[in-house]
Amino acid sequence: MTKTARAYTNIALIKYWGKKDKALKLPYTNSLSLTLDRFYTDTKATIIDSDEDVIYLNNTLLTHTQSKRIVNYLNTIRQFYSFNEHFRIDSINHVPTSAGFASSASGFAALAAAINSSKNLQLDRRHLSILARNGSGSASRSIYGGFVEWNAGTDNESSYAEPIDETPDIDIAILSVVINSQQKKISSTVGMENSVKSSPFYSNWVTLVASEIKEIKQAIAKKDVAKIGEISEHNAMSMHALTLSANPPFTYFAPETLRILQIIQQLRQKGILAYATIDAGPNVKIICTKNSIKTVQKYIEETISNVTCVVANIGSGIQYI
Ligand code: DP6
Numbered sequence: 131m132t133k134t135a136r137a138y139t140n141i142a143l144i145k146y147w148g149k150k151d152k153a154l155k156l157p158y159t160n161s162l163s164l165t166l167d168r169f170y171t172d173t174k175a176t177i178i179d180s181d182e183d184v185i186y187l188n189n190t191l192l193t194h195t196q197s198k199r200i201v202n203y204l205n206t207i208r209q210f211y212s213f214n215e216h217f218r219i220d221s222i223n224h225v226p227t228s229a230g231f232a233s234s235a236s237g238f239a240a241l242a243a244a245i246n247s248s249k250n251l252q253l254d255r256r257h258l259s260i261l262a263r264n265g266s267g268s269a270s271r272s273i274y275g276g277f278v279e280w281n282a283g284t285d286n287e288s289s290y291a292e293p294i295d296e297t298p299d300i301d302i303a304i305l306s307v308v309i310n311s312q313q314k315k316i317s318s319t320v321g322m323e324n325s326v327k328s329s330p331f332y333s334n335w336v337t338l339v340a341s342e343i344k345e346i347k348q349a350i351a352k353k354d355v356a357k358i359g360e361i362s363e364h365n366a367m368s369m370h371a372l373t374l375s376a377n378p379p380f381t382y383f384a385p386e387t388l389r390i391l392q393i394i395q396q397l398r399q400k401g402i403l404a405y406a407t408i409d410a411g412p413n414v415k416i417i418c419t420k421n422s423i424k425t426v427q428k429y430i431e432e433t434i435s436n437v438t439c440v441v442a443n444i445g446s447g448i449q450y451i
Pocket residue numbers: 141142144145146147155161232234265266267268269318319408409410
């Protein structure tokens with residue numbers, strides 16, 4: 131029986147930013163994430179008697195243009211596993227656009243798992259991670275819950291994510307601060323490509339990530355949330371320095387992004403645990419403890435208008451429901 135696959139989104143604490151192989155989505159560096167419990171995608175794949183795939187997202191049929199990336203991905207899977215069938219894909223994103231999380235991590239992880247169930251491929255989690263990575267790099271990590279590391283690897287078989295601790299007993303919570311203002315979007319795929327091509331600091335980034343991965347794993351083992359936050363914030367700022375130093379330069383930051391970064395620094399001066407991480411967009415995710423998160427949320431909501439806050443905790447890996 132074909133099952134619906136559920137995958138949760140993840141937030142990178144040590145970012146993936148740059149591919150050495152674009153077709154296979156092989157990254158230059160390892161990356162490390164935390165899976166979150168609030169945002170997920172449910173996907174079902176049904177084999178149909180047709181020579182075209184049909185894709186429904188949030189109960190709406192996608193046009194050919196809208197479904198191109200997904201259909202290309204399904205073509206890759208057909209080629210990998212040597213079969214010809216086409217699918218009807220029903221995917222529901224429980225990643226409210228207002229939550230400011232990219233849905234590609236949970237989206238491609240759920241899709242990989244849905245095909246695994248529909249075609250009864252019986253993939254183990256390593257191969258599921260490899261399959262998800264071929265859809266979107268960050269999706270390789272959403273196969274697992276808790277803290278997860280994606281090993282860069284050197285070819286398709288050696289680039290996959292592995293759990294560090296799927297159910298960590300650690301006092302961490304993430305506040306997602308969504309900035310409700312529109313700005314031109316540069317996809318992560320394009321943003322990282324431009325950074326690799328033209329930032330003079332790209333080779334420093336590769337060296338930095340190697341040392342920060344080691345340090346953050348030690349902090350995770352010690353359950354030292356302040357240290358995890360400190361390393362994550364430094365890593366995120368270093369990633370964004372690659373966009374500002376690209377040629378031509380670009381940034382994902384909005385004015386409110388900088389304002390929130392300032393507030394986080396002020397809160398820390400008052401002894402409140404709060405550290406920022408930012409992906410390929412203006413929204414800020416704040417690493418807190420279960421205790422500090424309420425104060426941080428209150429302070430941000432009182433100081434800045436035009437933002438929405440969402441609280442998330444540690445999430446689990448792929449589920450079949
Ligand atoms: C900043 O996984 O969306 O969120 O592999 O091109 O689909 P593609 O990129 P994607 O990039 C995520 C970039 C990031 C950092 C991270 O999640 O590690």
